[in-house]
Each structure stands twice: as C-alpha cells, then as structure tokens.
Amino acid sequence: MxxxxxxxxxxxxxxxxxxxFSCIGMVMPFFMAVAHYYYLKTDNIVYKNITKAWSKGxxxxxxxxxxxxxxxxxELGLLWPKFMEHAGPIFGMPFSLEGTAFFIEAIALGFxxxxxxRFNKWFHWITGVVVGVSGLASGILVVxxxxxxxxxxxxxxxxxxxxxxxxMKAMFNDAWFSQSLHMCIAAFAATGFAVAGVHALMIVRRQNVYFHTKSFTIAAIFGCAAALIQPLSGDISAKDVAKRQPAKLAAMEAHFHTEKAAGLVVGGIPDEKAKDVNxxxxxxxxxxxxxxxDFNSEVTGLDKFPEENQPPVAITHYAFQIMVGLGMAMMGIAFLYFLALFKKKKWLQSDWLLKLFVAATPLGFIAVEAGWTVTEVGRQxxxxxxxxxxxxAVTPMPGISYSFYMFTAMYVSLGMIVTFMLYRQIKMVDKLYDLPTGAKH
Known part of the structure; x- marks a missing residue:
C-alpha cells in the first residue's frame, strides 16, 4: 500500500x-430529554429509568x-499539511465554534x-436539552x-x-445547508432505528417488556419520522449537487454521456471502459x-470532464445505490409503523413488526457510511x-502505511470495547429497571 x-x-x-459516535451523540440526548419530560409530567418511574439508562449510553x-x-x-494536520496550510485560515471558524459547542455539551452533560x-427538576431537564442542542450544533458546524x-x-x-x-462566507457556503440538513435527518433516522431495534429485540425476548416498550416507542417515532422526511432533504441535495458538482452526480448515477431526458439508473454494474452500465x-x-x-432537461455526463478529473464511478455508484436502497427500506418500515400506530394498533403487539425493526437496526448507519462515501469519493x-x-495535499512523510495498520487495530479494539460496554449496559438495565407491566412507582 x-x-x-x-x-x-x-x-x-x-x-x-x-x-x-457523533450521530448517536447528536441524537440520543433528544430521546433522553423526551423520556425525562414524560417522567416530569406523569411521575411514571419507568420514564425516569429510561432517561437514566439512555444517559449512560x-x-x-x-x-x-x-x-x-x-x-x-x-490527522488533518499530520496527513494533509498542505491542505491545512491554505485551508485552515479560511474554514477554521466552524471548527473553532464546534470546539465551543463541544465544551458547552460537556458541561451540560456533567450537570x-x-x-x-440536586437541581430544580426543570433546570435539570433543560441541561439535558442543552446537551442535545449543543451536540446538534457541533455536528452542523463540522458538516x-x-x-x-x-x-x-x-x-x-x-x-x-x-x-x-x-x-463567514466560507462557513455559510452554498453546500452547508443541504449537507447539514441531510446529515442531521440521517442521524435521527439511523440512531432512531438502531435504538428501536435494540429495544424491539428485548421485547421479542420478553425481557422487561414494559420498560422496553416505552423506550421503543420514543425511538421508533423519532427514527420513522426522520426516515419519511429524508427523501425531501435528498431531493434538495441532489439538485444542489447537480448544480455545483455535476461530475459527482454523474458518478453517483454512472451517467457517462450527456443527454436530455436522462434516465435514472437503478442498480447496475458500471463498466468504466465501455462507458456503460450493465x-x-x-x-x-x-x-x-x-x-x-424537468423531465426533458439536459444532465451533464462524465464525457464533459477530462478523465483525470473524473471521480471513481463504481465506488460512488454502489455507495449511492446502497444509501438510497436502505433509505427506501427504512421508509417502508416507517410507513408500516405509523399505519400500526394510527390505524392497525394490533400490529404493535405483533412480533413480525418488532422483528422488522430488529433486522433494520444497522441499516441507518450503513446508509450513513454509504452517504459519506458518496460525499468524499465523489469529490475526488x-x-x-x-x-x-x-x-x-498529502504529507511527504514516509511510512504512512504503518500508521494506517496501527490505527486500524486501535479502532477495531475501540469498537469491541464500546460494543462490550453497551452490551453490559443493556444487561444492567434489565436487572436494575425490571418493573412489572403497568407499574408506575
């Protein structure tokens, strides 16, 4: 390498x-704040338990x-020194403001x-809301x-x-709104489905059903609402990319030839040599x-760009298809859930609906990873x-491959540790907060 x-x-x-980590850190505090609010309004102890359990997560x-x-x-400075030398003074403001948001989030989380x-109950609740708002602001600034x-x-x-x-113009550039909107909604959808999936699994296993049912409802409503809204932000993003980065759009769709009334390709295997999709x-x-x-408008193809300026087509196209495909699957589950919530309430007690959420647990985060692949690879x-x-922009320092192997081992270890901690936390939740169905105090 x-x-x-x-x-x-x-x-x-x-x-x-x-x-x-950042998606969950942005979104989970809002779930936590909703559960806390329900506790303050209803005095139902299960919502306090949910809030405490989620706050540990x-x-x-x-x-x-x-x-x-x-x-x-x-890594930005060490791996890409030429980039930071010129870009740092220009786009440093959102990073410095993100640091401020991070410190506010840390202080509020401690409170x-x-x-x-120890605090007035509503002031305590507000500190939880501040955790979510500052985390969301932090994410928007990075995006x-x-x-x-x-x-x-x-x-x-x-x-x-x-x-x-x-x-200021650098921070509020032409892409910041569409990217931030798309990313924030994706974070809510991914985290909502992941959290709902974990609680759905516990319900299917008949473990602490009352606790997990209340938890599942909060997470599922957030996740499903975000999944249904996401195509609107996707449409805004697609039109924005078509205007600013036509080469990226062409790679996303494996659109090799400029043409009017261009067709949307679903699936397919791009053949970059033959300039076609099989x-x-x-x-x-x-x-x-x-x-x-406009169904008849002209869409710029890759043939309008020199080959040395074209993004990798296959990776960008596959990642885009994965993102859209998983997003559509989550929309389908969201539609079924809201149909059950408002019309078919018997479905809410059915294992098949819960098992759909269990199966969908990782889908949102896979879609998020695929979306970022499109964003980054499509810009190449x-x-x-x-x-x-x-x-x-890359550093001239040799031996980066060894750094990559070391960081790979470190992140795999970190992933395993976090997974273990979450698994232990879920087990502790069922031991500490196991209430009989209908219990309130």
Whole structure:
C-alpha cells in the first residue's frame, strides 16, 4: 500500500468510526430529554429509568466521540499539511465554534448526569436539552466545514494564492445547508432505528417488556419520522449537487454521456471502459427531473470532464445505490409503523413488526457510511473542489502505511470495547429497571 492510499484509508477509517459516535451523540440526548419530560409530567418511574439508562449510553458515546474526534483533528494536520496550510485560515471558524459547542455539551452533560435530586427538576431537564442542542450544533458546524471542501467560498484564488479571505462566507457556503440538513435527518433516522431495534429485540425476548416498550416507542417515532422526511432533504441535495458538482452526480448515477431526458439508473454494474452500465434498470427522464425539476432537461455526463478529473464511478455508484436502497427500506418500515400506530394498533403487539425493526437496526448507519462515501469519493480527485487535488495535499512523510495498520487495530479494539460496554449496559438495565407491566412507582 503506497503512502497516498494509506493516508486516504486512515482518514476514511477514522471518519467511518467517528461518524457513528457523533450521530448517536447528536441524537440520543433528544430521546433522553423526551423520556425525562414524560417522567416530569406523569411521575411514571419507568420514564425516569429510561432517561437514566439512555444517559449512560450518551456518556459512553460522548467519551468515545470526543477521543475519535480529537484524533481526526490531529490527522488533518499530520496527513494533509498542505491542505491545512491554505485551508485552515479560511474554514477554521466552524471548527473553532464546534470546539465551543463541544465544551458547552460537556458541561451540560456533567450537570445532567450528576444533577439528579440536586437541581430544580426543570433546570435539570433543560441541561439535558442543552446537551442535545449543543451536540446538534457541533455536528452542523463540522458538516459546514466539509461542505466548504465541496463548495469552496470566502476567498479569491489568484496565481496559487488564497486572497481576500472571508470566514463567514466560507462557513455559510452554498453546500452547508443541504449537507447539514441531510446529515442531521440521517442521524435521527439511523440512531432512531438502531435504538428501536435494540429495544424491539428485548421485547421479542420478553425481557422487561414494559420498560422496553416505552423506550421503543420514543425511538421508533423519532427514527420513522426522520426516515419519511429524508427523501425531501435528498431531493434538495441532489439538485444542489447537480448544480455545483455535476461530475459527482454523474458518478453517483454512472451517467457517462450527456443527454436530455436522462434516465435514472437503478442498480447496475458500471463498466468504466465501455462507458456503460450493465444489468441496471433505467427509468426514462427521472434523472433529469430529480436533478433539474424537468423531465426533458439536459444532465451533464462524465464525457464533459477530462478523465483525470473524473471521480471513481463504481465506488460512488454502489455507495449511492446502497444509501438510497436502505433509505427506501427504512421508509417502508416507517410507513408500516405509523399505519400500526394510527390505524392497525394490533400490529404493535405483533412480533413480525418488532422483528422488522430488529433486522433494520444497522441499516441507518450503513446508509450513513454509504452517504459519506458518496460525499468524499465523489469529490475526488479534489480535496478542495476544483482548487486543490488530494494528491497535492498529502504529507511527504514516509511510512504512512504503518500508521494506517496501527490505527486500524486501535479502532477495531475501540469498537469491541464500546460494543462490550453497551452490551453490559443493556444487561444492567434489565436487572436494575425490571418493573412489572403497568407499574408506575
């Protein structure tokens, strides 16, 4: 493995792990706050138990997210020094503000975890809400920095120099809103389905049913609502990418030839040499409509770009298909759940519906990983779109492959430790908070 591929692989590995921790850290506090609110309004002890159980999970993911996020910040400077030399002064504002949001989140989490029976009950609840709001703000700010890489703004690039820097324009670039919206909704969907899936498994096993049923309902409503809303943000993102990064859109759809009334390819195996897609199903005109709102509009293909400026088609296309496919599956489950909630209440007691959620536990996070693959691989060969190539930003330091192997071992170990801690936490929950059905005090 050469050093360039090793550097990219290490960054991808670090991001792949961190994004799971950050998504859960962004979203779980809101679940926690809802359960806490129900406890304060109803005095039902099960909601207090749910809040305490979830707060311990939040603490675990906050700690691991903080460590993995810190590693990422060091990796930006160590692996991509040329990038940080020029980009740091331009897009440093969202990172500095993210640090502020992180500190607020840490302080509020400390207040919440140790504030039981010490603070006014509503002030205590507010500290939990602050954990969620600051975590969400932290995620949005990081995504805004990534969006700048896809849509550079806030500077003039003249003769290889970055002049007239405007950090505010850089932070609020053309891509920040669509990317942040899509990422936040994806985090709610992924975390909601994952948490609901774990509680659904416990219900199917008939373990502490009352506790897990209440927990499942909160998580499922969040996750299913997000899954149904997600296509709207996806449409906004698709139109935005078609406008700003037509090469990325072409790679996502394996759209090799510029044409009007372009068809949307479902599935398929791209053949980059023959410039064609094998075994795919093409829906006439739909790509044109999704990209430009007109079934007859022209969609730019990869043939409009020099080969050295084209993203890797196969990886981008497969990742996009996985993201969309899993998103559609989650939408289907969400539709069934809301149908059960409002019309077919008997379904809520059925194992088949719960087992659907159990099967869907990892789908959201797989979709999130696939979506980030589309975002990052689809931007290649640029680290700053149309300004700086990724190959020009990498460190000249040798031996990066050894660093990659070391970090791989470290993250695998971290993943195993977190999994063990969560497994133990779930077991402890059933021992500590096992209440008979209908119990309130």
């Amino acid at each position: 050469d050093d360039f591929i090793a550097a990219r692989s290490q960054m991808a590995l670090s991001l792949g792990f961190h994004i799971i 939040v603490a675990i993911f906050f700690a691991t997210g903080a460590v993995s996020g810190t590693v990422l910040s060091f 919440f975890l140790y504030g039981w029976d 805004a920095a990534n969006a700048w890489m896809n849509s550079p703004a806030g500077f003039d690039f003249v003769n290889g120099e970055y002049l007239n820097v405007d950090p 075994f795919g199903v093409k829906i006439p005109g739909l790509l044109s409509f999704m990209a430009h709102g 060969p640029w680290i700053i779109y149309n300004v700086m190539r990724t190959a020009d």
